[in-house]
Each structure stands twice: as structure tokens, then as C-alpha cells.
Amino acid sequence: xxxxxxxxxxxxxxxxxxxxxxxxxxxxxxxxxxxxxxxxxxxxxxxxxxxxxxxxxxxxxxxxxxxxxxxxxxxxxxxxxxxxxxxxxxxxxxxxxxxxxxxxxxxxxxxxxxxxxxxxxxxxxxxxxx
Amino acid sequence: xxxxxxxxxxxxxxxxxxxxxxxxxxxxxxxxxxxxxxxxxxxxxxxxxxxxxxxxxxxxxxxxxxxxxxxxxxxxxxxxxxxxxxxxxxxxxxxxxxxxxxxxxxxxxxxxxxxxxxxxxxxxxxxxxxxxxxxxxxxxxxxxxxxxxxxxxxxxxxxxxxxxxxxxxxxxxxxxxxxxxxxxxxxxxxxxxxxxxxxxxxxxxxxxxxxxxxxxxxxxxxxxxxxxxxxxxxxxxxxxxxxxxxxxxxxxxxxxxxxxxxxxxxxxxxxxxxxxxxxxxxxxxxxxxxxxxxxxxxxxxxxx
Numbered sequence: 001x002x003x004x005x006x007x008x009x010x011x012x013x014x015x016x017x018x019x020x021x022x023x024x025x026x027x028x029x030x031x032x033x034x035x036x037x038x039x040x041x042x043x044x045x046x047x048x049x050x051x052x053x054x055x056x057x058x059x060x061x062x063x064x065x066x067x068x069x070x071x072x073x074x075x076x077x078x079x080x081x082x083x084x085x086x087x088x089x090x091x092x093x094x095x096x097x098x099x100x101x102x103x104x105x106x107x108x109x110x111x112x113x114x115x116x117x118x119x120x121x122x123x124x125x126x127x128x129x130x
Numbered sequence: 131x132x133x134x135x136x137x138x139x140x141x142x143x144x145x146x147x148x149x150x151x152x153x154x155x156x157x158x159x160x161x162x163x164x165x166x167x168x169x170x171x172x173x174x175x176x177x178x179x180x181x182x183x184x185x186x187x188x189x190x191x192x193x194x195x196x197x198x199x200x201x202x203x204x205x206x207x208x209x210x211x212x213x214x215x216x217x218x219x220x221x222x223x224x225x226x227x228x229x230x231x232x233x234x235x236x237x238x239x240x241x242x243x244x245x246x247x248x249x250x251x252x253x254x255x256x257x258x259x260x261x262x263x264x265x266x267x268x269x270x271x272x273x274x275x276x277x278x279x280x281x282x283x284x285x286x287x288x289x290x291x292x293x294x295x296x297x298x299x300x301x302x303x304x305x306x307x308x309x310x311x312x313x314x315x316x317x318x319x320x321x322x323x324x325x326x327x328x329x330x331x332x333x334x335x336x337x338x339x340x341x342x343x344x345x346x347x348x349x350x351x352x353x354x355x356x357x358x359x360x361x362x363x364x365x366x367x368x369x370x371x372x373x374x375x376x377x378x379x380x381x382x383x384x385x386x387x388x389x390x391x392x393x394x395x396x397x398x399x400x401x402x403x404x405x406x407x408x409x410x411x412x413x414x415x416x417x418x419x420x421x422x423x424x425x426x427x428x429x430x431x432x433x434x
Contacts, residue, residue, distance in 0.1 A: 005328035008416035010352035038314040045306050046332050047168055048314050103413060 003044050011046055015054035017089055023063060023074055023082035030079060034064060034072045061085070138201035140165045140287050140319035141186065145195035148181055148343075155181045156192065157343035163319060163336070165286075170334035170351070171323040172423055178343040179323040180220055183291045186321075187217050200286055213241065216280030216318075220291045222272050224264050230275060231260035234282075241283035248312075249282040255308060270301030277305060281312045288312070290322040294329055302329060309333065327420045337419075339426050346426050347393075351419070358422055359395040360415040361403050363388045369408025375399040380429030386410075391417070391425040 001018035003011060022028055034040070037055070041048040055072055058064045063081055064072045075081070094115075101111040141163040148156040156178045163169045173179050184190040186199055188208025197204050199211045224233055234253075238244045253260065256274040267275065273293055280288060288309065294302050306329060312318060324330050330337065331351065338348040347354065361375065365386045374381045374390045376399065381390040388409075392399055395414075404412045417425070 003332070005331040006418040006420065008355045008418055010356065011331065012352070038311075041314055042307055042310050045303065045310065047335060048310070049166075049168075049335055 001044055003046060012050050012053035012057065015040075015044070015046065015051060016057045019054065019058060020063065020082045020085050020089070023078050024086045026079070028074050028078075030074050030076045032074050033070070034074065036071060136201050137165075138198065139163060140167075140200060141169075141321065142196055142198040143182075143186075143194060144197075146182070146185065146192055146197060147194070148178070148185060148190065148192040154343050156185070159340075159343065159345055161338060161345060161348065163321060165319050166317050167336055168313070168320040168322070168334045170330035170337040171321060171340060172325075172327070172330065172337055173323070173340035174427055176342075177340040179340055180291050181343075182340070183217075183289050183321070183323060186211075186289060187215065188212065213283070214286050216283065216285035216288045218273075218276045218280050218288070218290045218293045220295075222276045224272070224275065224279075226263075226265040228264050229260065230258055230262050230264065230267075233264060233275065233279070234260070237279050237282070243284055245282055245284050248284065248315075249278065252278045252281060252308060252311075255311070256304060270297050270304075273297055273301065273305060274308065277308050281308070284316070285318065286316075287319040288321070290320065290324075292323055292325070294324050294326045302326065306333065327423060331419050339423060341427055341430050346430065355417065355419065355422065357395050358391065358393050358417055358425075360417060360421075360425075361390045361392060361400060362413045362415055363390075363403050363406075363409045364411040366408045366410050371408070372406055375402050378429075380425040380432065391422075391429070 001015070001022065003014050003018070005011070007014070019028070019034070028034060034055070035043065037048050037051055041051045044051075055064065059066060059072070061081065062075055063078050063085070065075050066072050098111055101114070139162050141161060143159055143161045146156055146159040147154065159178075159182065171179050171182070181190060185192045185197070186204060188204045188211055191205070200214050202210050202214075204211050225236075228236065234249060256278060258271060258275060258278065264272070264275070277293065290309070293305060297305065309320065310333070313320060320333065322330065322333060334351055336348065337351050337354065339346045358379075363371070365371065365383070365388050367386070371383060371388050375392055377393040378390045379393055381388070390403070400412055400414060403409055
């Protein structure tokens with residue numbers, strides 16, 4: 001998981017987004033445990049309090065659940081819910097791209113053309129999933 | 131009877147002033163850091179960061195209304211503070227002629243308690259050779275040894291004064307791992323001063339920006355970053371902005387471009403700017419910690 005400490009986005013939100021993406025991609029599957037607070041904090045070099053906040057957020061969303069004394073696990077519906085949440089993330093990035101186009105004085109058609117080119121690139125790289 | 135848990139803040143400073151001759155190094159500083167939090171102390175060179183940390187350790191004397199560390203007045207009981215706080219100074223005062231194992235033995239005899247297990251684990255984590263002489267250690271190894279000595283007496287708080295400066299990225303990462311490991315195990319309070327803003331961001335929940343001995347801001351890092359923004363306006367030819375929006379900490383006009391960094395951002399502030407005569411187009415930009423820090427400091431220099 002990549003954390004960007006230069007971004008204005010709170011790090012706990014970056015962690016939550018990173019875990020959602022990892023669950024959506026099948027890195028962590030339903031029923032499997034997430035790394036402990038300590039392991040995650042040391043792995044991504046972030047204060048454990050911040051990791052805790054990200055875990056709390058994901059627990060509230062229902063993506064993960066706590067089992068007393070055992071740790072945190074990915075919920076049964078975790079993958080599906082992570083994929084829909086990941087959609088929200090994509091939407092945010094697209095909104096930003098559209099705003100950048102608008103600020104540069106581009107027309108909707110010009111932005112659309114760039115979007116289509118990006119999709120073409122994605123098809124070339126190819127995805128084995130779905 | 132169970133011992134009462136001490137709920138006093140980790141650090142409580144009120145009206146702290148320190149002068150060196152005519153120079154005011156710390157100017158009426160008030161600061162409270164709750165237990166269990168990590169506080170990043172930022173500031174340009176000469177802002178008074180090291181002086182403040184040395185005062186907290188009882189190494190320098192100072193005038194203050196209140197000067198408490200872990201509920202103890204540093205001025206009346208500096209020894210107790212030194213026992214309970216792990217300190218990594220900017221300049222390491224470790225005897226150069228000793229071997230690593232001898233330095234550890236020496237510090238072990240000075241501190242009660244001393245945790246041999248933590249010491250051994252940190253020695254392994256940092257791959258420090260006990261047989262090596264201090265004078266033969268690299269700068270990175272010396273920094274790691276200094277952290278090892280600071281964490282091995284099980285302190286309730288760590289004071290880290292510029293521990294990362296001059297270290298290569300790998301050593302910095304190992305050092306961070308060492309600090310995070312002890313936070314995870316013991317839930318310590320940490321105060322770190324550093325110019326490595328990305329590392330401060332990773333570690334801290336709260337930051338303070340010190341400039342010329344005065345605290346410009348103290349806030350939760352996420353709150354500060356999400357509520358401080360740059361309003362960038364394009365000006366019509368020949369126009370100068372009349373007045374900056376409320377809460378402006380720094381502004382600059384460069385040709386047709388007018389940038390104002392504002393605290394407590396709200397959409398009204400954009401409207402205010404849009405409504406000004408001579409303003410053509412307005413855009414809002416987010417700031418990273420480094421830009422935010424620089425804008426706070428530059429704003430002070432301009433306003434002089």
C-alpha cells in the first residue's frame with residue numbers, strides 16, 4: 001500500500017482507501033485477517049493511532065469486523081462492498097480530471113476524447129478479472 | 131489500593147520565555163501535549179525548537195508560569211524528568227572511545243528501570259555491533275544507538291530533537307521503525323522536531339509551527355491540512371487586489387496571478403475574492419504539509 005505523506009488527504013483516509021483497493025483486488029479475501037495494528041503501522045511507517053482510525057472507519061462501513069482477541073477480518077460481503085466503494089474513488093478522480101479540463105478551457109468533447117483514449121489504454125493492458 | 135493513573139498532560143507549558151543575552155530564543159510560549167499523542171515541532175533553523183526541548187529536559191533553565199513534564203515541574207525535579215523521558219539530542223554526547231556494549235552498560239547503570247529485552251531487540255533491529263567503538267560508527271549508526279539508549283529505560287515519553295537530519299533514506303526508515311515499534315508497544319507520547327516534513331506527517335497527529343520563539347499555530351495535522359487552502363485568482367490587466375480574505379496567512383501578486391493562503395477555509399472566502407473588482411477567475415488549491423509550513427513562515431517574514 002502506498003501512502004503519500006505530501007498529499008493534503010488525511011493519512012487515515014489514504015490507508016482506508018488502500019485497504020479497500022486491496023480487498024477489491026483480492027489481496028485480502030473474505031474471512032481472512034488483516035495485518036495487526038503494529039504490523040501495519042511498521043509496514044507502512046505510520047503512527048498506530050492513524051492506522052486504528054482507518055480500521056475504525058472500515059469497521060463502520062462493514063468492510064471488516066473485529067473478533068475479540070483475534071483481530072480484524074474481511075467481511076463476507078467485503079469484496080463486493082470494496083468494489084463499489086472503489087467506484088466512488090474513481091469517480092472522485094474523474095471529477096478532478098473534468099475540473100482540470102474545464103480550468104484549461106477544454107470542451108466536453110475534448111475531455112471525452114481523452115477519456116476514451118485512457119479507456120483504450122486500459123483495454124490494451126488488459127484485465128484478467130471479469 | 132490501585133495506584134491512581136496520572137491524567138496530567140505529557141507536556142504543559144505556560145508563558146515560557148528564554149533569553150540568551152539580548153536574543154529572545156523562546157517568546158512567551160504556551161503548549162499542551164496530551165498523553166499518548168505524537169507532536170511534530172516544526173520551525174526554521176533558529177526558531178527555538180532545540181532550546182524548548184532542552185528546557186523540557188531540564189538542561190537549560192528558563193522563566194515560565196508553568197513548566198511541567200509528565201506532571202512534574204522540571205525546574206524543581208529535573209532528575210525525575212530525565213528518568214521518565216527518553217531524549218535523543220541533536221548532538222549526541224556519547225563517549226567516543228567506548229564500545230557500543232560499554233555505552234549500553236554505562237547507561238544501564240544510570241537508569242532505573244532498564245529493559246534488557248527492549249535493548250536487545252533494538253540492537254538486533256538496528257543491526258548494531260556491540261563490539262564496535264563509538265568513534266567508528268557512521269552518523270546513521272550513532273543516531274540509532276542514541277534512540278536505543280533513549281527507549282531502553284522504558285520512558286513514558288520520547289523527546290526527539292532533529293533525529294533524522296543528515297541520515298540517508300534507509301537509515302531514516304529504520305529509525306522511524308524503531309520509534310513506531312516503541313509507540314506500538316508502550317503507547318508513549320512523542321515530541322519530534324524535524325525538517326523532514328514527510329516523516330513528521332507519517333508520525334504525528336498534532337503539529338506546532340515555531341518561528342522566532344513564538345508558536346504560530348498548533349493544530350491536529352489533518353484538520354490544519356484540510357482547512358488551509360490556497361485561493362488563486364487571475365487579475366484583470368493593471369488591477370491589484372484590494373484586500374486579502376479573512377484568515378490570510380500569506381499572499382503574493384505576480385503579474386496577473388494573485389495567490390492567498392487562508393486558514394479556516396470556507397466557500398464564502400472564494401465568493402469574497404470573486405466579488406472583488408479586478409478579479410477574473412478564481413481557483414482553490416489544496417496544500418501539502420511542506421507548502422503549508424513555508425506559507426506560514428513566509429507570511430511572517432513579509433509582515434515584518
